[in-house]
Structures are given as C-alpha cells and as structure tokens.
Amino acid sequence: MKELNKTNRLTIVVVAIVLVFVTGILTLQKPDLKYSFTPAQSLEMLGDSSGYLTSGKALAIIAANDGKTVLIDVRNSIAFDRGHVKDARNIPVRELFSKQSLSFLKEVEKGQQTILLYGETPRQANGPWIMLRQLGFKNVAFINSTFGQISGIENDTIAKKTSLLNEVPLIDTAALKKLSASSSPSEKTVEKPVPVKKTVKPAKVEPASGGGC
Amino acid sequence: MNKRYLILALLSVAIGAGMLLMPENSRVKEINPDQLLNAIDDPSRFLSTDLITDRLVKKDPSLLLIDVRPAAQFKTFAIPGAVNIPLDSLLTESSIEMIGKKELDKVFCSNSDLMSDQAWILSKRSGFEPIFVLEGGVNKWFNDIVEAKEPAAFESSEMLxxxxxxxxxxxxFFGSPEVKSEVAVAPKKTTPVQKKPVEASTGGGC
Known part of the structure; x- marks a missing residue:
C-alpha cells in the first residue's frame, strides 16, 4: 500500500511538470506580432522611394479612384469626423495593430491593393508606414504632405510651413556666408561728401512803382 | 519504478537544455511591435530647437546631437556640435557604439524631422535609450536661431x-553679427535759400 502511494505521487508530479511545460510552450507560441525584417533590412527599405508619395501624385490617385488603393487616415477619430478624404478609412495610430484593423489590412494586401496612409503631417503617417513595412506588408505608401494640402483646406496653417516638413535642405547659404564673413573686418567705404554749391539768388529789388509826386 | 526515475531524469535534462536555449532569445533587447507602436504615438520624444540650443550653448556633456543627413549636406551646414551618422550607416558597428552609450541623451536631427524620426524608430526598436528627435530639424533650427526674427512691439516680454x-x-556659435558698414551719409541737400523778393510797395504817394 505504501509503495503504491509513493508511485502515485511520482506519476502525479511527472504529469504536473509535463502539464506546466506544455501550457508554457503553448502560451509562448501564441500568435503574436513579429517583425518580418531585421532593423538593417528595414533601414534599407527606407530608401525605397515608392513608399513616399508627393501631394500631386496622391491627389491624382485619389481622383482616379480605380480601386487599386485603400486610403487609411491615421489621425484620431475626432479629427477624422471633422473631415477626411473621401472613401478614407480611419485607423488611428494606436489602433493600427488591433485585431480588427490588422485583419482588414491583410485583406487589402491579399486583394493586391495598395495601402495609402496619410496623417495631419507627413510625420504622423511616417511611423505607421515603417511599422507596417517591418511587419511584412509590401504595398504600403504614405502621402508626404499635410492633410490640409490633400483635402484642399484653404488657410491651412500647417501647409504654409511644409518647407519645414519635407526633407529638403533650406539653409540660406547667402546668410551663412554673411555669418562667416562677419569675422573678418569689413572694409569701410566712406564717400567724400560732395561740396554743394550754394546758389543764392539775390533778390531783385523791383523799383518801386509809382510813388513820388 | 526505475523507468519512472529515468523519465524524470530525462525530463530534467530536457528542461536544462531548454533553459540553455531560452536566454538566447531574450538576449535580443529588441522591443516588440506593439510597444514600438505605442512609443511612436507618444510625442514626448520631440525636443524643441530652443531646448537643444540651450544645452548646446551650455556645452552639456550628456547631449549627443546626431545628424542623420548625407555627409555632403552635413558639410554644407550643420548645427555646431553635431555628429554626422548618415541614415544608411545608422546600424554599422561604429554607429551602434555611439548610439548605444547609455549615459548620453541622443538627439537625432535631419533637415526636417522625418528622416530623424525614422532613425529614432529603428533605434528604439533595437532597444537604445535614451533617444530623442529634434523637432523641425536643422531647417527649423536655422530659421529660429540663426535667422531669429525680432518680435513685434505688441508681443509679450517673454517673446522678447x-x-x-x-x-x-x-x-x-557664429560670432558677432555683421557690423553694418557705415554707409556714408548722403550730404544733405541744402536747399538754396531764396529770398522772397521784396514786393514792391504798390502805390504810395501822398
């Protein structure tokens, strides 16, 4: 009887340990998001210019509306409700990896359509774009201009500063030269004042007319 | 009986082998996509040009300003004190050595803040900390600092x-601003004095 109890305990322990490991392995292999590319590969991908769309190209694509692209608005839902590009779907940055949006994006990818992201500024769409590319989405691009520019909002305060948003060097080299030149003493050129001739017309004294008796 | 012990022994060996393999995976400091996405949505990584300038002027030793533009652009103009690591060589060994310094605040900058943000995202993914992005980049810095515009009279004293x-x-950074070469003052035109002709007194007589 004692012997039997001992063996029973042993089997229970073995079974328990095995169970712990099986559950551990099962939870480990839970389908989780994984990068499809290493950081180095992702870095190379950044040079792929097909991922960036200028506002002109984007507008042409939006106007064509040929069903080959799906527009994704990554701004928050409040901004989206206030106004968005026609036929765009709202997926705020934080919800990009929710089950719902991921399954939608995978379907788009399967349907050979291009995912086109846009945000308030290019910067806002840039992050989601890199994330999707790293997850292995191939047909993803983002619009390299502000929301105001593609939706045609007049008086767009952000768009006025687009020069500060795109990667275009804007350094005023002339101003720079002035700065470097300022260290050397600038020659002073003082012109000699030209003497001005005074022209004083003597007042003519007209002869007094009349008078005299 | 013996068989069971054998199974237990084998199991523990298997666990040991598993343990050996486990740290290999966790040694990669890489943060997962969910965490990275949350980090991207957080704008606190963007530092203003004035803040960076203040730290540059004070020669803050804990600041490392990394310019990710191509070398040619870096040569033409760069923020004084910046180090050039072009974006395409961000993950080379020498660059990683620099970005991996834990005691330094690494601030990425490019012309705007698009490329620098890309550098930030990839560095963040690789687990480098603490890292930031210069908001507006070199363009805004040049615009704000070098070409600082005098505030209008009605603006607050803070702006001034x-x-x-x-x-x-x-x-x-650049020495005193250009001394305006004294432009010779144009000689004042002396308007010829014209004496009013004394009007002849008309009439008179007695």
Whole structure:
C-alpha cells in the first residue's frame, strides 16, 4: 500500500511538470506580432522611394479612384469626423495593430491593393508606414504632405510651413556666408561728401512803382 | 519504478537544455511591435530647437546631437556640435557604439524631422535609450536661431526674452553679427535759400 502511494505521487508530479511545460510552450507560441525584417533590412527599405508619395501624385490617385488603393487616415477619430478624404478609412495610430484593423489590412494586401496612409503631417503617417513595412506588408505608401494640402483646406496653417516638413535642405547659404564673413573686418567705404554749391539768388529789388509826386 | 526515475531524469535534462536555449532569445533587447507602436504615438520624444540650443550653448556633456543627413549636406551646414551618422550607416558597428552609450541623451536631427524620426524608430526598436528627435530639424533650427526674427512691439516680454536668447546663441556659435558698414551719409541737400523778393510797395504817394 505504501509503495503504491509513493508511485502515485511520482506519476502525479511527472504529469504536473509535463502539464506546466506544455501550457508554457503553448502560451509562448501564441500568435503574436513579429517583425518580418531585421532593423538593417528595414533601414534599407527606407530608401525605397515608392513608399513616399508627393501631394500631386496622391491627389491624382485619389481622383482616379480605380480601386487599386485603400486610403487609411491615421489621425484620431475626432479629427477624422471633422473631415477626411473621401472613401478614407480611419485607423488611428494606436489602433493600427488591433485585431480588427490588422485583419482588414491583410485583406487589402491579399486583394493586391495598395495601402495609402496619410496623417495631419507627413510625420504622423511616417511611423505607421515603417511599422507596417517591418511587419511584412509590401504595398504600403504614405502621402508626404499635410492633410490640409490633400483635402484642399484653404488657410491651412500647417501647409504654409511644409518647407519645414519635407526633407529638403533650406539653409540660406547667402546668410551663412554673411555669418562667416562677419569675422573678418569689413572694409569701410566712406564717400567724400560732395561740396554743394550754394546758389543764392539775390533778390531783385523791383523799383518801386509809382510813388513820388 | 526505475523507468519512472529515468523519465524524470530525462525530463530534467530536457528542461536544462531548454533553459540553455531560452536566454538566447531574450538576449535580443529588441522591443516588440506593439510597444514600438505605442512609443511612436507618444510625442514626448520631440525636443524643441530652443531646448537643444540651450544645452548646446551650455556645452552639456550628456547631449549627443546626431545628424542623420548625407555627409555632403552635413558639410554644407550643420548645427555646431553635431555628429554626422548618415541614415544608411545608422546600424554599422561604429554607429551602434555611439548610439548605444547609455549615459548620453541622443538627439537625432535631419533637415526636417522625418528622416530623424525614422532613425529614432529603428533605434528604439533595437532597444537604445535614451533617444530623442529634434523637432523641425536643422531647417527649423536655422530659421529660429540663426535667422531669429525680432518680435513685434505688441508681443509679450517673454517673446522678447526668447528672441534675445536666440540672438545671443547665434552670436555664440557664429560670432558677432555683421557690423553694418557705415554707409556714408548722403550730404544733405541744402536747399538754396531764396529770398522772397521784396514786393514792391504798390502805390504810395501822398
């Protein structure tokens, strides 16, 4: 009887340990998001210019509306409700990896359509774009201009500063030269004042007319 | 009986082998996509041009400003004190050595803040900390500091103080602003004095 109890305990322990490991392995292999590319590969991908769309190209694509692209608005839902590009779907940055949006994006990818992201500024769409590319989405691009520019909002305060948003060097080299030149003493050129001739017309004294008796 | 012990022994060996393999995976400091996405949505990584300028002027030793533009652009103009690591060589060994310094605040900058943000995202993914992005980039820095505009008279004294700070910082980096060459003052035109002709007194007589 004692012997039997001992063996029973042993089997229970073995079974328990095995169970712990099986559950551990099962939870480990839970389908989780994984990068499809290493950081180095992702870095190379950044040079792929097909991922960036200028506002002109984007507008042409939006106007064509040929069903080959799906527009994704990554701004928050409040901004989206206030106004968005026609036929765009709202997926705020934080919800990009929710089950719902991921399954939608995978379907788009399967349907050979291009995912086109846009945000308030290019910067806002840039992050989601890199994330999707790293997850292995191939047909993803983002619009390299502000929301105001593609939706045609007049008086767009952000768009006025687009020069500060795109990667275009804007350094005023002339101003720079002035700065470097300022260290050397600038020659002073003082012109000699030209003497001005005074022209004083003597007042003519007209002869007094009349008078005299 | 013996068989069971054998199974237990084998199991423990298997666990040991598993343990050996486990740290290999966790040694990669890489943060997962969910965490990275949350980090991207957080704008606190963007530092203003004035803040960076202040730290540059004070020669803050814990600041490392990394310019990710191509070398040619870096040569033409760069923020004084910046180090050039072009974006395409961000993950080379020598660059990683620099970005991996834990005691330094690494601040990425490019012309705007698009490329620098890309550098930030990839560095963040690789687990480098603490890292930041210069908001607006070199363009905004040049616009704000070098070409600081004097605030209008109706603007607050804070704006004036900010302007004076920017101007002083610009002078600190590039020397005193150009002394306006004294333009010879054009000689004043002396208007010829014309004496009014004394009007002849008309009439008179007795």
């Amino acid at each position: 103080a900010l302007y004076q700070f920017r101007k002083a910082a610009s002078q600190h």
